[in-house]
Amino acid sequence: MSSPPLWRRVGIDLRLLLMCLLLAVMAIAFHVLSGGIFLSPENLYNVAQQTAVVGIVATVMVLVIVARHIDLSVGSVMGFVGVLIAYLQYTSGWSWPAASLAGLAVALLVSIYQGWLTAVLGVPSFVVTLGGLMSFRGAAFLVADGKTQPVNDEFFQRLGGGYDGGIGVTATWVITAVVAVALFARMLQKRRARQQHEMPTEALWVDLLLTALPVLALAAFAWTMNNYKIADKPEAQGIPIPVLIWAVVAIVLSFIVHRTRFGRYVFAMGGNPDAAALVGIPVKRVTLLLFGLLAVLVTIAAIVSIARLNAGTNSLGTGMELYVIAAAVIGGTALAGGSGSIFGSVLGALIMQSLDSGMLLLDVPIGKRMVIIGQVLIVAVVFDVLYRRRFGDN
Amino acid sequence: MAHTIDRSRPLVELRDIRKAFGGVQAVDGVSVNLYPGEVVALLGHNGAGKSTLMKMLAGAYPIDSGDTLIAGEKVQIRTPSEAQAQGIETIYQTLALADNLDSVSNLFLGREKLTRWNTLDDHFMEGQARKVFQRLNKNFTNIRVPVRRLSGGQRQVVAISRALYFNARILIMDEPCAALGPEETAMVGGLVKQLKSDGVGIFLITHDMPDVFGLSDRLAVMKNGKLVGTYRTADVTEDEVLGMIIAGKRPAGKAQAEHA
Numbered sequence: 001m002s003s004p005p006l007w008r009r010v011g012i013d014l015r016l017l018l019m020c021l022l023l024a025v026m027a028i029a030f031h032v033l034s035g036g037i038f039l040s041p042e043n044l045y046n047v048a049q050q051t052a053v054v055g056i057v058a059t060v061m062v063l064v065i066v067a068r069h070i071d072l073s074v075g076s077v078m079g080f081v082g083v084l085i086a087y088l089q090y091t092s093g094w095s096w097p098a099a100s101l102a103g104l105a106v107a108l109l110v111s112i113y114q115g116w117l118t119a120v121l122g123v124p125s126f127v128v129t130l131g132g133l134m135s136f137r138g139a140a141f142l143v144a145d146g147k148t149q150p151v152n153d154e155f156f157q158r159l160g161g162g163y164d165g166g167i168g169v170t171a172t173w174v175i176t177a178v179v180a181v182a183l184f185a186r187m188l189q190k191r192r193a194r195q196q197h198e199m200p201t202e203a204l205w206v207d208l209l210l211t212a213l214p215v216l217a218l219a220a221f222a223w224t225m226n227n228y229k230i231a232d233k234p235e236a237q238g239i240p241i242p243v244l245i246w247a248v249v250a251i252v253l254s255f256i257v258h259r260t261r262f263g264r265y266v267f268a269m270g271g272n273p274d275a276a277a278l279v280g281i282p283v284k285r286v287t288l289l290l291f292g293l294l295a296v297l298v299t300i301a302a303i304v305s306i307a308r309l310n311a312g313t314n315s316l317g318t319g320m321e322l323y324v325i326a327a328a329v330i331g332g333t334a335l336a337g338g339s340g341s342i343f344g345s346v347l348g349a350l351i352m353q354s355l356d357s358g359m360l361l362l363d364v365p366i367g368k369r370m371v372i373i374g375q376v377l378i379v380a381v382v383f384d385v386l387y388r389r390r391f392g393d394n
Numbered sequence: 395m396a397h398t399i400d401r402s403r404p405l406v407e408l409r410d411i412r413k414a415f416g417g418v419q420a421v422d423g424v425s426v427n428l429y430p431g432e433v434v435a436l437l438g439h440n441g442a443g444k445s446t447l448m449k450m451l452a453g454a455y456p457i458d459s460g461d462t463l464i465a466g467e468k469v470q471i472r473t474p475s476e477a478q479a480q481g482i483e484t485i486y487q488t489l490a491l492a493d494n495l496d497s498v499s500n501l502f503l504g505r506e507k508l509t510r511w512n513t514l515d516d517h518f519m520e521g522q523a524r525k526v527f528q529r530l531n532k533n534f535t536n537i538r539v540p541v542r543r544l545s546g547g548q549r550q551v552v553a554i555s556r557a558l559y560f561n562a563r564i565l566i567m568d569e570p571c572a573a574l575g576p577e578e579t580a581m582v583g584g585l586v587k588q589l590k591s592d593g594v595g596i597f598l599i600t601h602d603m604p605d606v607f608g609l610s611d612r613l614a615v616m617k618n619g620k621l622v623g624t625y626r627t628a629d630v631t632e633d634e635v636l637g638m639i640i641a642g643k644r645p646a647g648k649a650q651a652e653h654a
Contacts, residue, residue: 258514259513260514264495264499267494268495271493271495272491275488275489275490275491275492276492278454278484278486
């Protein structure tokens, strides 16, 4: 048997590499066209923190789509939960942790309801959540009678990024160093495990290089965030808190996908639902759990979102489902189910948001932006179909 | 261990099993036994009810009425996991593989080995999988690619490995050789004989007469959800078997066989 090429052996996903390149090309093009604004630390800081809300929900949308479901109600549920958390703080005078937990409880009830209809009664999730898209937008209106609910807690506001929402220079470098050390340690530990089990390993320089690249990208990001200084503040911003939350969410979900039974079952159900049932996977329970996980992340996104806007409004998250699904699909999640990656959704969310912000910088009017973004989603799906046809379904 | 097997007591007794889908009686009062170390071929047209009967034993469908006895004890099998707990393994015609996962994940699907932190123990599972696959096919090494990229024979190896690794004592094989070449068919035949000598009881669903006469000890024929009859394979001819399958006609003057 001939050995596969190096890039395939070390598990490089050609498609994600293409997405990285596309993102880089887009960024440079916008940078040039905007006269040097797009790649400035200030703009990158804003793009990063704006992407976080969509990015957080997109990570779990990947799993929902992998399991052959869809959730069109994420934007509405986020609006509903967001207004509720803001209402409980502003109008009812609750502390932010209590209000957030209540929001989580309501999100879980919503997900149990929608998950039960889907998993137990077998109603297609498309229909259930299409109804939810309308109903929960209405519920968001009902919570505060359509009135905007300001959020005033200073700590809570920092969760959304913005003026006081960076973690600062020192913390940024500490986190970067810790992650870098962890990545190298994991690489070495993997090599050792493979050698112990007498499996072939790549040359050390290959593994070093493959670990160094993401570390360098991370360091570059940290350096950029540490160079954004708001005029009247003594210290630079550092990594925005929403981005940190998004990163933690993405790492936790990657762990769930690769290291837990639940993650494996989600992929098995998407690859072959009949087989999943025949080998004894508790399909209904896994589906309900998946909707529960979605509720947790929608709540986190709602918290970040109202903290960023300093208010909960009944229009919060309107149209977000499109961005979230687009991020997942651009990141290589197959709408037919069975394949997708969390890291892909991170790239997909960044591509969507960069496109949106870049066009905003170039003063492209809202109508044209909507036309273009809608078509980009279609281009992504067409690319997906052609790519799978060309390179086999992987 | 072959000499310690008690072949006088049935391993599986299905009694008066019934199952309806909507208004269609898919299985209508069928009783059949299986003894340790015995192969019983289940025959019949498509839609005769043989696969439905086996799916009930495998826990994939609930039984409407009737009793299931395993080694003399009445049991309720409501889910595939409960069937697995009774030592019942099934090799489905469709193989029941998740095409997007690799062979190791498929072998352990639903029964993953976990580390003490409740995470997947991939190294353990890969090592075990390698051993089982080697037993069945020496050339099967690309065990970490999605099974959709494997040949029909390799996919069959993965499906069969489940039964081997988890020590089936009752094995249901649904058309195990339908998609296989001659070499792989011979491998399956050899495996059936080896499992028999280990005392495993095997239900073999097939349309292939050489398989029936080459592998089975008894045969049970179904038509329109009802059992036509159960005979010792050595007692009947191919024409008589075809007569039962097609016309539901019992061969004249041949005794039915409830025992191995």
